[in-house]
Every structure is written in structure tokens, then in C-alpha cells.
Amino acid sequence: MEVRKEKVTDEQLKELIPDLPSGQLDNYRKLASFDWRRMKLVYETLGTIKLKQKIWEFMEGHPLFKHAEASKLLDEERHIATKRMYTIFNETFLPFEKIVEDPKLFQAETEAMFMFDSSVAVKVSLTFRMFSNAIQGNGRSHHYHLIEDVAKAKIGGCFALTEVSHGSNAKGMRTTATYIPEKKQFVMHSADFEAAKCWVGAMGKCATHAIVYAMLISKGKNHGLHTFVVPLRDPKTLKPYPGVIVGDLGEKVGLNGVDNGFVMFNNYHLPKEAALDKLGGVDDNGDYKTPFRDPNKRFGAALGILSGGRVHIMSICSHYLLKAIVIAIRYSAVRKQFGPENSTEETPVLEYQQQQIRLLPYLAATYAMKIFAVWIGELHINLTINNIVGSSDDNSAERGMEMHALSSAIKPIFGWTSRDGIQNCRECCGGHGYLKAAGIGELRNDNDANCTYEGENSLLLQQTSNWLLNVWGRRDKLTERDSPLGSLAFLNNADQLLKETCAWNTVEQFMEPANLIHMYKWLTAYMLKMTAEKVASLKAEGKTNFWAKNDSQSFNAVTLSVVYGENYILNHFYKTALEYEDEKCRNVLLKLVTLYGSFLLEKHMATFYIGGYLQGDTGANLRAAVLRACSQVAPDAIALVDSLAPPDFCLKSVLGMSDGEAYKHLQNNVLTYPGSMTRPEWWRDVVYWQSYAPSKL
Template sequence: MEKKMGYVTYDQLKECIPDLPSGPLEKYRKQATFDWRRMKLVYDSLSTIQLKKHVWDFMRTHPLFQHQSASRTLDEERHIAVKRMYAIYNETFVPDLKLIDDPGLFQAQSEAMFMFDSALAVKVSLTFKMFANTIQGAGRDHHFNYLDDIEKARIGGCFALTEISHGSNARGMRTTATYIPEKRQFILHTPDFEAAKCWVGSLGKCATHAIIYAMLMSKGKNHGLHTFVVPIRDPETLLPYPGVTLGDLGEKIGLNGVDNGFVMFNNYHLPKEAALDKLGGVDDNGDYQTPFRDPSKRFGASLGILSGGRVHITSISTAYLQKAIVIAIRYSAVRKQFGPPNSEEMPVMEYQQQQIRLLPYLAATYALRVFCNWFCRTHIQLTINRFMGVDDNAAGRGIEMHALSSAVKPVCGWTARDGIQNCREACGGHGYLKAARIGDLRNDNDANCTYEGENSLLLQQASNWLLNVWSRRGTITKDDTPYGSLQFLDNADQLLFETCPWNTVEELIDPANLTHMYKWLTAYMLKMTHEKVSTLKSSGKDNFSAKNDSQSFNAVTLSVVYGENFIVNHFYKSANAFEDARCRNVLLKLVSLYGAFMLEKHMATLYIGGFFSKDQGLLLREGILRVCAALAPQAVSLADTLAPPDFCLNSVLGMADGEVYKHIQSSVMSYPGSMSRPEWWRDVVFWRSYIPSKL
């Protein structure tokens, strides 16, 4: 009989997700108490699973998407990324109307590309999607001819905000766009190299247009940072226009398929129509106009647009961790070392230290994937609503989206950073092979901790918003928190009088209790940070100095905890609502492990605040170890759920058949030049014979 899960039948799942090959991993797969295909539905739908399969089937058979063993040169990396970008962009995997009806399909298509090659996905996103979304969100009807050109790939764009000497401090940007009423033109100008736009993805070699952020100057007044759509290269020749100086920043430690560049403007004239001024700009006479009476509303609405990069970086970081954890789990189930006396060697997965190095990050991958898929869909829907003019609280959504993305982007980036490094080390020497692919994942993810806002600075933006809501915590409305991230403030004053009432391992790792502990922790950190800032101001410090001196151990921790609290709660709600009982039981164990593992990092604060006492911290740690042991038999099947196809994973340690040593043998023996004498062999002989004669 066909098994049904909501509107999805098991036969439909099997059609999209092929059986796994038998091999050394079979022992662990037989121990799983849940169905690994079914588990995908906690973060995917049938339509997103089908779309990813469609994308991967296209890649698998296309000659441009075949892997090579040896590393490419920088120019080759740039070249193959561009060719793949146009090959993908030329395909219609799903009709546009269906994409609008189901925002999750946008996320699924992006995830499918990231699982194969992150540089490809970044190139597509920057060159077409982010470029078009900015024009849709901030442009007017006369800008929409650009959208037709983007759709037909006649032009390609990039997003230029950061300057050489200014990144996160938008107010310090020095590129100017001065309006000349007599000519109805802006003059775009870069005063010196320190004001050059830099780290602009897709600008270095290929972009024909750029979204430029510049200070809008009119009638001697600076109206602040505004956006302009600026032609920078001739689409027919790719040569820069007169008045535009641009170039490539060169090789990076990762993501070298993305051509990050810099650009400078020398009194470059633009028509007035270049301004993306739906949210505010100058009229023909140079007088400033905006549809928002309250300047903060204009700022709030614009924040929703600016948040897009951070929102989607959460998913990018998760994709890197997702691939790394699959590789490390599968390898750990095959690799055998030592064992009890007079017995066979054991898989390293059975060792407690291996479990605690990997399984909390397996749980984190599920937590982040469930959250990020929701977060990206939510942001896409916000963008669609703004474009359609149907959102009556765009400012409120934009402000909370900005605060939440400023907190969870660092949480996801740092979790991926630490998790991938643990995966690399847990795979021992073989994990250091390039063919293992974990090193590439680590290097590529590194950028996520910096671009679209350096993580520590982003946390300040989240904490600033939180500090502003503390004083009105008793009057928070749905308009203030349309996404519910401030629910931890419900009855906050009463909550902060509580102490932890649980005194057994089982109670301390119970998912419901963990969410309550996080609620207390978040409220406590907000209260303590607010009091620290207030005390410093009372002692005579100005607002800037008071906030600056409240970052370490206060505001930074507050923002991290705020982001973790939302992710933990979202994961718990999603797990609890999952209809399949066997999957739900395993998911709740993952909630326990993720929540307890993240909470343990704040142990000192729990004791300092008086919430924990006596041996509750020890019991929490014991709970982490117990859940790890309970999840170890499920780990391979949990990894199978997360795994992309083998040709996307492309790791000798992580293939679905578990034949690690056969894949290593094939890789090292077929690597170009691995078994041949080097061309410079005579130098070896010469210097070997020369050195003794000098002694």
C-alpha cells in the first residue's frame, strides 16, 4: 500500500530520490529508526525536491559541469564559472509564475547550485538575481527595461556598496552623486582610491552595470546614501566606458570563480533616470522628495532590501556545513581504529570524542537548514509583496528582518566555520586531501564571516535595535515584531526572577525546557546590556562611547543569543509539528542536542545570572553526551537525508557507497602526474650530488 505524508506520497519521494548503493555504510543504515527520505520533508517540499533533482539531472549530463582532478588557474576558475552561469541561466527549470506562487522554489534552485559549486551560485545570484531584485525594490516603471535586458542576459550586474576605507559604516562612504538641475544629470565621482568601490562580486571581469551606493548631493546638501543603476562596460566589447576605472582584485583564499573587483568614477555623467528613487530622491529642480513622512519609515523599508544578502548568506553557510558534515559522518562510519582488547577495530563513530566533535554539528545543520529555508522564503515573499504593493507593514518587517538577519548571519557563519573545521580534523590526514573537499568548503565559507557586513559589526546593529525595545517591553505589538523574534520579552520582568527548576539530565535536555532557558537567557542579556549602557551614560559617557564599551560580554553576546534563541524555537516548533512520528522522535533528539550544545557555550552567564546553581551545568553536559550516544546509530541516515548527489559532493571520503579506500586509491593513482617522474628530476640528482662536495 502506498504511504502518504500530507499531500506527498512515498512513491513520489522515491521517484525523486534514488535508492542508496549498498556497501560499508549498510551496517549503520540498518540501525536507523526513521525513513531518511521522509525526513527531507522537515525542510523541503515535494516541489523543491523535484526542482533540485531537475537542476542536478541537467548538470550531471552537461559537459561544462564535469569535474577535473587538478586545480584550475585563476583565469580558468573565472572562465568556467561564467560559462556555467550562462548555461544554467539559459535553462527554465520552473516557470516564473510558479516561482511567485511558491517562493521556496527560488531557495531550492539556489541551494541546488550551491551544492554543486558555490562560485556558480554566487555568480548567478549577483549577476542577475540581486541586480534585478534591487531594481524591482527601489526602481520605478522607467527602470523596468533593465529587467527585460537582465532576463534575456543582454546585461549583467553587480552590487557596489563597500569602499576601500569604509565597509559597514555606510555614513562614512565618500563616493558622491551630485545632481545638476540644468542638465538633469548626476555627476558620479570617486575622490581618491580610498573611496573606490571594492569587493564587488562579478565586477572584476564581466559586469556591464552596477548598483552603486553614493551620497546624493543636491543644492549643497548631502541627502545620504542612495542607489543608482550605472552602466560601466560596453556590453559588446566589455571595455569600460570613459570616466570609469575598474579591475579585478585578484586571487582570494576561496571562491575564486567569483571575480571580485573595484571601480572608480571620474566625474562620470549619468541621466537623472539612473537614480533608483522609489523610496526617495530629488525632483527635476533638485528638491528632495520621499513618499514617507517619517524618515525612519523610509529607512526601515530600505532595510528590507539591504537585508537580502545577509538572509541568503545564512543558507550559503548552512550549505557548506551540510556538505562537510555528510562527508565527515560517512567517513567516520567507515574508518576503523583500535577497539577493546581481543576484539576487532571499531568505527571511529563509536568513540565519544568523535561523536561530540561531529553530532552537535549534525544537529546544528538540521536546525539551520530548517530555519534558513523558512528565512529565505520569508524574505523572498517580503520582496514580492513590496513589488506588488500589498504589504501594509513594510517598514516593520524590514526593520525586524534587518535586526534578525544581522544576528543570525554571524550565528550561521560561525557555526559553519567551527563545524567544518571539526569535520576536517575528525577526518584525520585524509581530510587534508583536496579530493576530500572539506578544505575547499572551509575556505569558501570563510568569506561568509565578512561580506555583507563583518560579523562582529553586524551584531552591533542587532543589539542597537534590541536596546531600543527594552524600555517598551510591556507594550510590544505584532507590528513591532511581525516575525515574532521579540516573543522572549513576554512577561520578561517576571521571567527574570526565575531560577532553573530542573535537576535531572532528562529535564535539562528536554526541548521545551531548553527553549524556556533560552528565553530567560535572551531576556537577561538584554536587561544586563541595557543596564550597562545606562550606567556608562550616567557616568558621563556619550552614547557612542557607552555602546562601544558595552560590546564584549554584553551587546555581542546579546545579539548571538537573540539569534540562537529564534533558531532553537523555530527548530523545536518545526520538529514538534512534523507528522511522521518516527522522524519526529529523532528530530526532537536533534533539537535537544542543538539546544543543549549551544546553551552550554553560555554556561558562565547562566551561573552569573543566578539561573543555574549547584551541578545543573554538569547535568546539562552529561545530557549532551547521552544524546550524542543515542543519535550515533541514526547519524549515517541523517547524513543521507542531507546529502546531495555524489557528483555534487565530489568527495573521496563521502560517497554514498562508503567505499572510501577505493575512491582514495582511484584519486591518488589517477591524479595528473602522480605516478610519473617530474620534469625537473635532473635538479634533484644535481643538487643531491652537489651538496656533499660543499661540506
């Protein structure tokens, strides 16, 4: 549903969003060419701002949400995250009916939690949201009592798809659910440890139920992957049921408040009602029934629902990068080093070109990702709600396939962008950025999971390229039905487009967003053509379809999927910037579009030259455009991160506080860190080796 645009006054914004403290960042804030509060409305509403403020005020005033200085033991991490999860859930900040009214509120609630503690946000999402949504999307009325139990926190769920030896290849899963007509039961079984469901968030210690994906077998026929709601543990004792072997995977690189687990089933009997069979299942006699005549349509509709995890990860990536870029840019404005000859004043490192090109493109990327994640998240929530109430249109299968293709490309792009951006932020903060108190290291570790869960990035990209390759041969016959989300618009007049060469030869022309958009259209069409021709040539050599696609991945299919996703993100960013009503904010957003687009395109420069689109030294103008765009964004950089930033309480960084007093906060942290000024308990070991041990050597 479309939410009506609201008129928001400056007074309303000032009432909701307090003034930032005066300090070391004042000089940069005075340079801002726009209202930092109003910039929030490019992806926020008054409702989302109010909700986040309400949640943050609650957290800041509750003793359970007090940050600890030192690292905790694993079990303590699990325990505190679980207590925080139930505390947040029991407050019911966002009833379901409010989500239906404005889906952006759901994302705002999630963001508020992520800004404080990603483990808590993930646990709330998995234990209650994804579990309940899966039942609503795939189940029937006799399953709804489980939704009511979740809403009352009587049970907790999880989402079990990945297996030890199978992840992205969903069709290769080995967990089976065999239907027994005489008993009207399914027997769920794991053949061995490799068939165990694993990496299941919230399963390790707490989940009582799981949404399990298993191969449905009836009358000796395998009907493919289907969903089942499976009791794992007794809610009153948390002891596993007979036939269920469930446990915790142990300590991870990050997100250790989340208890990722594994489960194996030993001929575990389930009632027939355990099947979430809205999209297809067996009747009492074991005969397979589905509302879809074409099995691919059923799979396509299921893929649309499955895309929810990847859509959610897009938001998560933007949250991590957002916090890192706020910290690094604020600190770069405070940190001073060197300066012009014969000058007694040192220069803020934010003024240096190399610092700008390492940070500011990722500031632009943060805005592009944030805006896109809010939009596609709202879209997916609406699609889910439509599916629940039965109002899906005839395009649901096509939309599901396109959503699957898009999310399989954009989730990797976001994961890798955050990975690279956060690492740059860490390095741009110098040695101080290595302190845990800087707040960047944990962001880096937590984001690392985004590159592998819900599909390892490189493998996911194959899902996208396979879909695109199936489209290329009928590019002249495509209709809106083939691409309900419009991601195939780059194929309009593709054959004519590919005859073009670059028409621009000045830096100014390479800074025009419309020109960058056109370059991306050419690039995406070119990569699809090249990949299709590569696959065809390999088949002509006698290779099977499998090996032809495998041997066309590097430099072809992978790049194709990436540029397809980048093209869609950039187009959405440009469209959003053009439509934003505040002129001053719009002008800055368009500068960010230029920086983001030129930064991305520069990485594909070799492909442009190979394809003949760029010739001579025109590529130098594209690089010059990136640098000039950085210098144009720099004066507004602090105001831009102020608009993004969560409260200092959530940012939790001695380097990135809103007052800019990085060194005062650093001094306070160093002097008050537990044990920093005391003699260690093992001091005698030092004295022994210094005084006695050498004489015995």
C-alpha cells in the same frame, strides 16, 4: 504567499530519489528509526526535489560541468565559472512565474548550484538575481527595460555597497551622486581610492552594470545613501565607459571563480533616471521627495530590502556545513580504530564519545540552519514580491527593521557555526581530510567569506544590539506591530521571568526541548537587561552614547545579539519539529532539537551562573544532557546525513561517497591523480643536488 501542503506518498519519493548503493554503510543504515527520504520533506517539497534532480542530471551529463582533479590558474577559474553561469542561466530551469507560485523553488535552484560549485551559484545570483531584484524593489517602470535585458542575458549586473575604507557603516560611505538640475543629471564621484567601491562580486571582469549605493546630494544637502543603476562597461566590448575605472581584486582565499572587483568614478555623468528612487529621491528641480514622512521609516523599508544579502548568506552557510557534515559522518562510520580489550574487531570512530561531540551537534545545527534558512528565505522572497507589486502593508517599515536586526545576528551565527563545524569535520577525518580530494578544505575556504561579506560579523552584531536596546525601555508596552516576526516574544513578562532560578535538577529535565526553550528565553532577557544597565552605568560616568555602547560590546552587547539570534533559531526548529506530521521523523527531529539546544546553552554556562539562574552542580546535568543527546542521535546519524546529502557527483569527496567505499575511492584518486606516478620534469635538479652539489660544498 502560503503554499498549500501536499500529500506525498512513499512511492512518489522512491520514484524521485533512487536507492543508495549497498556497501560499508549498510550496518548503520539498518539502525535508522525513520524513513530518510521522508525526512527531506521537513524542508523540501516534491517540486523542489524534482527541480534539483533536473538540474543535477543536466550538469552530470554536460561536459562543461566535469570536475577537474588539479587546481586551475586564476583566469581559468574565472573563465569556466562564467561559461557555466551562462549555460545554467540559458537553460531557464526556473521561470519567474514559478518563483511567485512557490518561493521555495528559488532556494532549491540556488542550492542545486551550490552543491555543485559555489562560485557558479554566487555568480548566477549576483549577475542576474540580486541585480534584477534591486531594480524591481527600488525602481520604477522606466527601469524595467533593464530587467528585460538581464532576463535575456544582454547585460550582467552586480551590487556595489562596500567601499575600501567603509563596509558595515553604510552611513559613512563617501561615493557621491550630486544632482545638477539644469542638466537633469547626477554626477557620480569617488574622492580617492578609499572611496572606491570594492569586493563587488561579478564586477572584476564581466559586469556591464552595477547597483551603486551613493550619497545623494542636491542643493548642497546630503540626503543620505541612495541606490543608482550605473552602466560600467559597453556590453558589446566589455570596455569601461569614460569616467569609470573598474578592475579585478585578484586571487582570494576561496571562491576564485567569482571575479570580485573595484570601481572608481571620476565625475561620471548619469541621467536622472539612473536613480532607483521608489523609496525617495529628487524631482526635476532637485527637491527631495519621499512617500515616508519619517526618514527612519524610509531607512527601515530600505533595510528590509538590504537584508536579502544576509538572508541569502544564511542559506550559503547551511550548504557548506551540510556537505562537510555528510562527508565527515559517513567517513567516521567507515574509519575504524582500536577497540575493546581482547577484541579482534576495531571500532568505527563514530562510536567514540569525542568524535560524537565534535560532529553530532553540528549535524543537529545543520538541520536547524537548513530548516531556518528555507523558512526565512521564503519569507524574504514573499516580502520582496509584495514590495514589487505594491501590496506591502503598514508594517513594512517595522518588519524591515526587525528583519535587519534578525539577519544581522543570524548571519554571523550561521557563518561562525559553519566555520567551526567544517573545521571539526576536517580534523575528524584525520590526515585524509587534508587532501583536496576529501572535499572539505575548499568548503572551509569558501565559507570563510561568509564571516566578513555583507557585513563583518562582529560589527553586524552591533546593529542587532542597538535595535534591542531601543526596545528594552518600553518592554511592557510592546505590541505585535513592534515585532511582526515575533522575535521579541522573550520579553513577555520579562521582569517576572528574570526572578526565576532553574527548576530542573536531572539530566532528563535538561533534555526536554520545552525546558531548553524556557532557559533561552531567560538568557536572552537577562543579556538585554545586563547590556542596557551596562550602557546606562557608562553614561552615568560621563561617557557619550557612542563610547558607552562601544565599551559595552564584549561580554554584553555581542553576547546579547548572539543569544537573541540563537533563541529565535531554536524556537523555530522546535516549532517545526512539533508540527511535522510523520511521527518517526518527528521523534528524531526532537532529539536533534535537544542536542542543538543543550549544545548551545552549555556554551553560555558561565552567564547562567553569573546571573544566578544555575546554582550548585546543576550545570553538570546540562553537560551530561549534551553527551546523552549525542549517544541518542548516533544510531540515526548515517540516515540523517543520507537525507541531507547531494548526489556523489556534487559531493565530490573520496571520503564521503554514498557507498562508503572510502579507501577504494582514495586509492583510485591517488593512483590516477595527474602526474602522481610519473617522474617530474625537474628530476635532474634532484639528481644534481644528490650527486654533484655535495662535492662542491
